[in-house]
Amino acid sequence: MPARIPPMQALRAFEAAARTGSLTKAADSLSLTHGAISHQIKALEATVGVALVERAGRGIRLTADGERLATRLRAALGDIADALREAGERSDPRRLRVSVTPSFAARWLLPRLGRFISRHTDIDLDVRSSIALVDFRRDDADVAIRYGHGTWDDVHAAQPDVVVVAPCGYDREGSQWLADDLAASGVLPAGVPVHAVDANASWARPGTRLVDGVEELARLLHPPTRS
Numbered sequence: 001m002p003a004r005i006p007p008m009q010a011l012r013a014f015e016a017a018a019r020t021g022s023l024t025k026a027a028d029s030l031s032l033t034h035g036a037i038s039h040q041i042k043a044l045e046a047t048v049g050v051a052l053v054e055r056a057g058r059g060i061r062l063t064a065d066g067e068r069l070a071t072r073l074r075a076a077l078g079d080i081a082d083a084l085r086e087a088g089e090r091s092d093p094r095r096l097r098v099s100v101t102p103s104f105a106a107r108w109l110l111p112r113l114g115r116f117i118s119r120h121t122d123i124d125l126d127v128r129s130s131i132a133l134v135d136f137r138r139d140d141a142d143v144a145i146r147y148g149h150g151t152w153d154d155v156h157a158a159q160p161d162v163v164v165v166a167p168c169g170y171d172r173e174g175s176q177w178l179a180d181d182l183a184a185s186g187v188l189p190a191g192v193p194v195h196a197v198d199a200n201a202s203w204a205r206p207g208t209r210l211v212d213g214v215e216e217l218a219r220l221l222h223p224p225t226r227s
Contacts, residue, residue, distance in 0.1 A: 004047075006047045006048075009040055010041070010044040010047070011044065011073060012077075013026060013041055013044070014053075014066075014070070015073050015077060016029050017037060017060060018053075018066065018074075021059050022059045041053060048069070050063070077138065085140070095125075095126055096143065097128065097142045097143070098126065098127050098128070098143045098144070099129075099130055099134050099141040099143070100145045101129065101145070101146065102129040104147075128141070133146060134146075
Protein backbone atom coordinates (compact mmCIF):
# COMPACT_ATOMS: atom_id res chain seq x y z
CA MET A 1 0.00 0.00 0.00
CA PRO A 2 1.48 3.40 -0.97
CA ALA A 3 2.58 5.63 1.91
CA ARG A 4 0.24 8.47 2.77
CA ILE A 5 1.55 11.75 1.34
CA PRO A 6 1.76 14.50 4.00
CA PRO A 7 -0.09 17.79 3.43
CA MET A 8 1.46 20.01 0.77
CA GLN A 9 1.85 22.92 3.21
CA ALA A 10 4.12 20.78 5.40
CA LEU A 11 6.22 19.73 2.42
CA ARG A 12 6.54 23.31 1.18
CA ALA A 13 7.49 24.54 4.65
CA PHE A 14 10.23 21.92 4.94
CA GLU A 15 11.53 22.60 1.40
CA ALA A 16 11.72 26.34 2.08
CA ALA A 17 13.55 25.78 5.36
CA ALA A 18 15.98 23.35 3.71
CA ARG A 19 16.60 25.80 0.85
CA THR A 20 17.15 28.89 3.02
CA GLY A 21 18.69 27.28 6.11
CA SER A 22 16.45 29.45 8.27
CA LEU A 23 12.93 29.16 9.65
CA THR A 24 12.58 32.95 9.51
CA LYS A 25 13.61 33.16 5.84
CA ALA A 26 11.40 30.19 5.02
CA ALA A 27 8.48 31.97 6.70
CA ASP A 28 9.18 35.15 4.70
CA SER A 29 9.36 33.25 1.41
CA LEU A 30 5.97 31.63 2.03
CA SER A 31 4.33 34.64 3.74
CA LEU A 32 3.83 32.63 6.95
CA THR A 33 4.93 33.09 10.54
CA HIS A 34 8.02 31.53 12.08
CA GLY A 35 5.76 29.48 14.34
CA ALA A 36 3.72 28.16 11.43
CA ILE A 37 6.84 26.92 9.65
CA SER A 38 8.10 25.25 12.82
CA HIS A 39 4.71 23.60 13.39
CA GLN A 40 4.54 22.26 9.83
CA ILE A 41 8.05 20.79 10.03
CA LYS A 42 7.31 19.11 13.37
CA ALA A 43 4.13 17.65 11.89
CA LEU A 44 6.12 16.34 8.91
CA GLU A 45 8.72 14.80 11.25
CA ALA A 46 5.92 13.10 13.18
CA THR A 47 4.51 11.70 9.94
CA VAL A 48 7.81 10.27 8.65
CA GLY A 49 9.01 9.23 12.11
CA VAL A 50 12.51 10.77 11.95
CA ALA A 51 14.13 14.12 12.73
CA LEU A 52 14.64 16.23 9.61
CA VAL A 53 16.20 19.44 10.98
CA GLU A 54 18.24 20.45 13.98
CA ARG A 55 19.34 23.75 15.47
CA ALA A 56 22.65 25.20 14.29
CA GLY A 57 23.46 28.52 15.95
CA ARG A 58 20.85 31.04 14.86
CA GLY A 59 19.72 28.87 11.96
CA ILE A 60 19.05 25.23 11.23
CA ARG A 61 20.76 22.39 9.43
CA LEU A 62 19.37 19.24 7.94
CA THR A 63 19.92 15.81 9.38
CA ALA A 64 21.08 13.03 7.06
CA ASP A 65 17.44 11.97 6.62
CA GLY A 66 16.49 15.60 6.03
CA GLU A 67 19.15 15.97 3.32
CA ARG A 68 17.85 12.92 1.48
CA LEU A 69 14.24 14.04 1.74
CA ALA A 70 15.06 17.63 0.68
CA THR A 71 16.87 16.43 -2.46
CA ARG A 72 13.99 14.21 -3.54
CA LEU A 73 11.35 16.75 -2.53
CA ARG A 74 13.03 19.58 -4.42
CA ALA A 75 13.06 17.48 -7.59
CA ALA A 76 9.43 16.45 -7.06
CA LEU A 77 8.25 20.02 -6.51
CA GLY A 78 10.18 21.05 -9.60
CA ASP A 79 8.37 18.37 -11.61
CA ILE A 80 5.03 19.59 -10.26
CA ALA A 81 5.89 23.18 -11.16
CA ASP A 82 6.91 22.09 -14.67
CA ALA A 83 3.65 20.18 -15.13
CA LEU A 84 1.57 23.14 -13.96
CA ARG A 85 3.50 25.56 -16.15
CA GLU A 86 3.11 23.32 -19.18
CA ALA A 87 -0.61 23.03 -18.50
CA GLY A 88 -0.87 26.80 -18.21
CA GLU A 89 1.10 27.32 -21.42
CA ARG A 90 -1.25 25.01 -23.25
CA SER A 91 -4.22 26.99 -21.98
CA ASP A 92 -2.52 30.33 -22.78
CA PRO A 93 0.28 29.77 -25.32
CA ARG A 94 0.48 33.51 -26.05
CA ARG A 95 1.88 34.50 -22.63
CA LEU A 96 5.63 35.12 -22.28
CA ARG A 97 6.88 35.74 -18.72
CA VAL A 98 10.07 37.79 -18.63
CA SER A 99 12.04 38.46 -15.43
CA VAL A 100 14.55 41.36 -15.46
CA THR A 101 16.31 43.57 -12.94
CA PRO A 102 14.60 46.89 -12.13
CA SER A 103 17.42 48.95 -13.68
CA PHE A 104 17.39 46.92 -16.92
CA ALA A 105 13.60 47.24 -17.11
CA ALA A 106 13.64 51.01 -16.58
CA ARG A 107 16.62 51.89 -18.77
CA TRP A 108 16.40 49.44 -21.64
CA LEU A 109 13.33 47.20 -21.78
CA LEU A 110 10.40 49.47 -20.94
CA PRO A 111 11.29 52.17 -23.52
CA ARG A 112 11.21 49.45 -26.21
CA LEU A 113 8.06 47.60 -25.12
CA GLY A 114 5.71 49.65 -27.28
CA ARG A 115 7.58 48.76 -30.45
CA PHE A 116 7.76 45.08 -29.47
CA ILE A 117 4.05 44.89 -28.67
CA SER A 118 3.09 46.57 -31.93
CA ARG A 119 5.21 44.08 -33.90
CA HIS A 120 4.14 40.98 -31.96
CA THR A 121 0.44 41.34 -31.26
CA ASP A 122 0.17 37.57 -30.82
CA ILE A 123 2.33 37.58 -27.65
CA ASP A 124 0.97 38.46 -24.21
CA LEU A 125 4.10 39.85 -22.51
CA ASP A 126 4.31 39.68 -18.71
CA VAL A 127 7.37 41.63 -17.40
CA ARG A 128 8.43 41.20 -13.78
CA SER A 129 11.35 42.99 -12.08
CA SER A 130 13.53 41.35 -9.44
CA ILE A 131 17.19 41.24 -8.44
CA ALA A 132 16.99 37.60 -7.31
CA LEU A 133 18.33 34.84 -9.55
CA VAL A 134 15.60 32.81 -11.21
CA ASP A 135 15.25 29.06 -10.75
CA PHE A 136 13.34 27.98 -13.86
CA ARG A 137 12.35 24.72 -12.19
CA ARG A 138 10.57 26.58 -9.41
CA ASP A 139 9.89 30.19 -10.44
CA ASP A 140 7.17 31.35 -12.79
CA ALA A 141 9.36 32.72 -15.60
CA ASP A 142 10.02 31.76 -19.22
CA VAL A 143 12.95 34.15 -19.77
CA ALA A 144 15.22 35.89 -17.24
CA ILE A 145 17.95 38.49 -17.86
CA ARG A 146 20.60 39.09 -15.19
CA TYR A 147 24.16 40.44 -15.13
CA GLY A 148 27.13 39.26 -13.08
CA HIS A 149 29.97 36.77 -13.41
CA GLY A 150 27.81 34.51 -15.59
CA THR A 151 28.90 31.30 -13.83
CA TRP A 152 25.36 29.98 -13.42
CA ASP A 153 24.21 26.47 -14.28
CA ASP A 154 21.91 25.75 -17.22
CA VAL A 155 21.79 29.32 -18.58
CA HIS A 156 23.27 31.17 -21.55
CA ALA A 157 25.81 33.87 -20.60
CA ALA A 158 27.08 36.57 -22.96
CA GLN A 159 29.70 39.28 -22.43
CA PRO A 160 28.39 42.85 -22.90
CA ASP A 161 30.38 46.04 -23.16
CA VAL A 162 30.27 48.05 -19.93
CA VAL A 163 29.90 51.83 -20.05
CA VAL A 164 30.47 54.07 -17.03
CA VAL A 165 28.55 57.33 -17.31
CA ALA A 166 29.68 60.23 -15.13
CA PRO A 167 27.03 60.61 -12.38
CA CYS A 168 25.95 63.89 -10.84
CA GLY A 169 29.01 65.66 -9.42
CA TYR A 170 31.51 63.75 -11.59
CA ASP A 171 33.18 65.11 -14.70
CA ARG A 172 34.62 63.03 -17.53
CA GLU A 173 37.80 62.45 -15.50
CA GLY A 174 35.74 61.11 -12.60
CA SER A 175 33.88 58.85 -14.99
CA GLN A 176 37.19 57.50 -16.29
CA TRP A 177 38.32 56.85 -12.72
CA LEU A 178 35.16 54.82 -12.08
CA ALA A 179 35.67 52.90 -15.32
CA ASP A 180 39.29 52.10 -14.44
CA ASP A 181 38.26 50.99 -10.94
CA LEU A 182 35.60 48.70 -12.37
CA ALA A 183 37.99 47.22 -14.93
CA ALA A 184 40.58 46.50 -12.23
CA SER A 185 38.12 45.14 -9.69
CA GLY A 186 37.93 41.61 -11.11
CA VAL A 187 34.13 41.64 -10.86
CA LEU A 188 33.85 41.36 -14.64
CA PRO A 189 35.20 38.48 -16.76
CA ALA A 190 38.54 39.11 -18.46
CA GLY A 191 38.23 40.82 -21.83
CA VAL A 192 34.98 42.69 -21.21
CA PRO A 193 35.44 46.24 -22.56
CA VAL A 194 34.84 49.07 -20.07
CA HIS A 195 34.30 52.59 -21.44
CA ALA A 196 33.87 56.01 -19.82
CA VAL A 197 31.56 58.53 -21.50
CA ASP A 198 29.88 61.80 -20.68
CA ALA A 199 26.40 61.64 -19.24
CA ASN A 200 24.81 62.85 -22.48
CA ALA A 201 26.89 60.72 -24.83
CA SER A 202 25.32 58.23 -27.21
CA TRP A 203 26.28 54.98 -25.50
CA ALA A 204 23.40 52.60 -26.06
CA ARG A 205 24.85 50.17 -28.59
CA PRO A 206 23.37 46.64 -28.54
CA GLY A 207 24.98 44.64 -25.75
CA THR A 208 26.05 47.71 -23.78
CA ARG A 209 25.62 47.85 -19.99
CA LEU A 210 25.11 51.27 -18.36
CA VAL A 211 26.56 51.90 -14.91
CA ASP A 212 24.92 55.12 -13.76
CA GLY A 213 26.28 56.39 -10.47
CA VAL A 214 28.43 55.37 -7.57
CA GLU A 215 25.80 53.25 -5.82
CA GLU A 216 25.21 51.01 -8.83
CA LEU A 217 28.96 50.73 -9.41
CA ALA A 218 29.38 49.67 -5.78
CA ARG A 219 26.80 46.93 -6.26
CA LEU A 220 28.78 45.61 -9.22
CA LEU A 221 32.10 45.81 -7.37
CA HIS A 222 30.67 44.26 -4.21
CA PRO A 223 27.58 42.22 -5.16
CA PRO A 224 25.39 41.07 -2.27
CA THR A 225 25.97 37.50 -1.17
CA ARG A 226 23.20 34.93 -1.39
CA SER A 227 22.33 33.14 1.85
